[in-house]
Amino acid sequence: MRRFAFIEPPDLAAATEALARGAGKAAILAGGLDLLGEMKDRIIEPAAVVNLKTVRGLDAIRFEPDGSLRIGALATLASVAAHPRLGREYPAVAQAAQSVGSVEIRNVGTVGGNLCQRPRCWYYRSPLHKCLKKGGDVCFTTVGQSRYHAILGGGPSYIVHPSDLAPALIACDARITVVGPDGTKDLPLEQFYVLPSVRLDHETILKPGEIVTEVSLPASASADGGTRSRFLKFREKDSFDFALVSVAVALRLQGNSCSAARVVLGGVAPTPWRSKEAESAIVDRSIGPRSAAKAAAAALADASPMSHNEYKIPLARTLITRALLETADQGTGLAPS
Amino acid sequence: MARLVKRRVNARPRRRAGILARQAGRRPGPVDPHRRVFLRLHVNGADHTIAVAPHRTLLEILREDLGLTGTKHGCELGECGTCTVLLDGIPVLSCLALGLECDDRPVVTVEGLADGPTPHPLQEAFTELGAAQCGYCTPGILCAAKALLEADPDPNRDAIREALSGNLCRCTGYIKIFEAVELAAKRRREPRAAPSRETLFGRRD
Numbered sequence: 001m002r003r004f005a006f007i008e009p010p011d012l013a014a015a016t017e018a019l020a021r022g023a024g025k026a027a028i029l030a031g032g033l034d035l036l037g038e039m040k041d042r043i044i045e046p047a048a049v050v051n052l053k054t055v056r057g058l059d060a061i062r063f064e065p066d067g068s069l070r071i072g073a074l075a076t077l078a079s080v081a082a083h084p085r086l087g088r089e090y091p092a093v094a095q096a097a098q099s100v101g102s103v104e105i106r107n108v109g110t111v112g113g114n115l116c117q118r119p120r121c122w123y124y125r126s127p128l129h130k131c132l133k134k135g136g137d138v139c140f141t142t143v144g145q146s147r148y149h150a151i152l153g154g155g156p157s158y159i160v161h162p163s164d165l166a167p168a169l170i171a172c173d174a175r176i177t178v179v180g181p182d183g184t185k186d187l188p189l190e191q192f193y194v195l196p197s198v199r200l201d202h203e204t205i206l207k208p209g210e211i212v213t214e215v216s217l218p219a220s221a222s223a224d225g226g227t228r229s230r231f232l233k234f235r236e237k238d239s240f241d242f243a244l245v246s247v248a249v250a251l252r253l254q255g256n257s258c259s260a261a262r263v264v265l266g267g268v269a270p271t272p273w274r275s276k277e278a279e280s281a282i283v284d285r286s287i288g289p290r291s292a293a294k295a296a297a298a299a300l301a302d303a304s305p306m307s308h309n310e311y312k313i314p315l316a317r318t319l320i321t322r323a324l325l326e327t328a329d330q331g332t333g334l335a336p337s
Numbered sequence: 338m339a340r341l342v343k344r345r346v347n348a349r350p351r352r353r354a355g356i357l358a359r360q361a362g363r364r365p366g367p368v369d370p371h372r373r374v375f376l377r378l379h380v381n382g383a384d385h386t387i388a389v390a391p392h393r394t395l396l397e398i399l400r401e402d403l404g405l406t407g408t409k410h411g412c413e414l415g416e417c418g419t420c421t422v423l424l425d426g427i428p429v430l431s432c433l434a435l436g437l438e439c440d441d442r443p444v445v446t447v448e449g450l451a452d453g454p455t456p457h458p459l460q461e462a463f464t465e466l467g468a469a470q471c472g473y474c475t476p477g478i479l480c481a482a483k484a485l486l487e488a489d490p491d492p493n494r495d496a497i498r499e500a501l502s503g504n505l506c507r508c509t510g511y512i513k514i515f516e517a518v519e520l521a522a523k524r525r526r527e528p529r530a531a532p533s534r535e536t537l538f539g540r541r542d
Contacts, residue, residue, distance in 0.1 A: 001392045001394075002392065003370035003371060003390060003391070003392045004370050004391060004392055005367045005368060005369055005370050005391065006367065006368040006391035006435075006437055007367045007368075018367075029435075032433055032434065032435065032438075033415050033430075033433050036394070036432075036433045036435070037413075037414045037415060037433070040413055040414065041414075047370075048367065049391070049435075051438065053438065101415070101503065102418060102502050102503020102504075103428055103481065103484075103499070103500055103502065103503050104415075104418060104421055104428045104429055104430045104481070104503045105415060105430070105503065107427050107428060107429055108429050108430070108433070108434070239502040239503070240502050240503055
């Protein structure tokens with residue numbers, strides 16, 4: 001790891017100032033798992049590292065009197081996964097947090113860090129490949145190995161966004177708060193992410209000096225507010241791994257009939273991928289094996305697999321079907337054994 | 338040994354930099370890349386004050402500055418878990434923690450598990466059941482298992498599997514490790530508990 005200056009700001013204003021002074025050469029340290037990995041592989045070599053952990057109060061998880069939830073960007077994944085009320089009200093979010101990495105990773109990894117993770121693409125992580133995302137002129141997946149890459153929304157880069165938390169939070173209608181030199185922004189988490197066709201150097205709208213401080217979830221997306229949610233993830237290595245495909249669903253049900261739905265996929269596109277096609281295929285219908293399968297097919301209708309990742313299509317379809325059926329208590333969609 | 342490793346890692350000539358005085362609480366300002374600051378580390382119950390530069394990880398400090406080479410270098414990226422130590426009593430990856438962040442916080446490494454000459458019950462159980470082969474993953478697994486038993490004195494197999502899921506072992510196939518953790522947990526209640534007579538390789542006599 002290259003040497004860097006270490007800055008411990010007392011508050012957010014000092015943190016944004018230090019980042020702005022660093023003019024793009026200063027990096028934010030939260031849990032540090034992704035950042036130190038990138039620095040060791042020399043993907044980034046910041047001149048300064050700004051430690052957000054010295055800013056107080058960024059790690060709170062609290063329910064407001066109206067039943068909505070605020071999660072500080074520095075809350076650890078372990079604290080999200082273990083929060084009893086959060087687990088009851090927003091099960092998809094707790095399930096997603098629990099599915100990240102291992103015990104050691106969840107003890108340190110933060111919500112903000114998970115949402116702002118950089119891609120795990122092997123060409124991006126390789127110090128030997130100057131790929132599109134690193135200012136080069138080719139996305140090596142188009143000529144090389146594309147096993148873990150995008151089937152939706154790709155081009156000109158075909159990375160997939162690695163966050164498990166993001167699909168679950170978007171399914172639960174989350175908003176994200178960003179503080180920066182130009183003040184505070186509050187926007188739907190869905191709009192926080194941008195496709196490579198819009199921006200290549202980063203997966204989010206974040207500009208230098210901007211810091212994610214919080215995500216908030218409305219009461220209407222909670223169990224108390226009448227929404228059921230669920231997160232499913234399929235990974236190659238069961239002990240701990242990034243998702244090959246993940247899906248988060250949030251449904252409002254009257255009996256078995258669905259009045260509103262959110263279906264968000266992870267691991268298939270350069271951003272968390274909300275499938276409005278799947279949502280409209282299930283809304284105002286009753287959920288059963290046939291309608292769930294139809295919604296799953298709609299979600300993948302536009303998929304265009306690369307040389308080595310066609311397997312993700314049936315995988316995603318199965319996960320969507322299962323998630324819809326399980327959320328509506330209609331079994332798992334699997335043949336009885 | 339520790340000195341040798343250190344020289345090789347920091348092959349470039351070190352700039353003789355002054356050492357910032359450590360103030361109570363937060364550091365007064367940015368730490369320059371080439372400066373070292375005093376760090377107070379509480380490792381296995383002993384206090385150390387050492388001077389470190391910002392880019393050094395807890396793992397490097399433990400192994401190279403304190404000579405505690407029980408904790409191993411593995412993948413360096415959070416994939417293998419062999420560098421696991423306990424920070425504030427919970428398992429973390431020391432290869433992905435900056436030393437400066439561990440100021441004034443208790444650290445326990447595999448060297449801190451034994452009580453003087455008496456091995457920790459987990460170490461006893463691992464030895465007795467042959468739960469280590471090459472042994473490279475063992476220090477991290479022992480630390481993760483210690484944190485598990487402190488949080489849950491009677492874990493079932495699933496809880497053990499989950500607690501150790503971040504620690505790769507390429508030799509044992511894990512079964513003996515799970516059995517050793519179960520035996521250590523059992524001995525907290527029945528100090529004379531014997532290992533199960535059924536093993537992977539038949540009956541134990």
